[in-house]
Amino acid sequence: MPEPLIEEEQGGFGITFLKDIYTEEFLKGYGLEDRHIKALLFLKDNERITNKQYQDLFNVSKRTASYDLRLLLENKLLLKIGSTGRGTYYIYKGAIKGQ
DSSP: OOOOEEEEETTEEEEEOEEEOOSHHHHHTTTOOHHHHHHHHHHHHHSOBOHHHHHHHHTOOHHHHHHHHHHHHHTTSEEEESSSSTTOEEEEOOEEEOO
């Protein structure tokens, strides 16, 4: 489980428990392909992934890796760090507020 979010509120504080969205069951609800889910689970352990790593992990072309990573960005499952080129990598967005 992710660390809870502790915030100061109106002279007191609030604690929000966060739900880990990076489970296989939850991710299947997004209609993702298996390699997308595996990439997100890879990020859970490795903190970041580059386009080149994605290509190597799933034996896909650079174009396919770019398309897949863009899809995950559009679904708000990843954050892109850097603009373009070798220094660019992707991290998972983290957790969402639980109920």
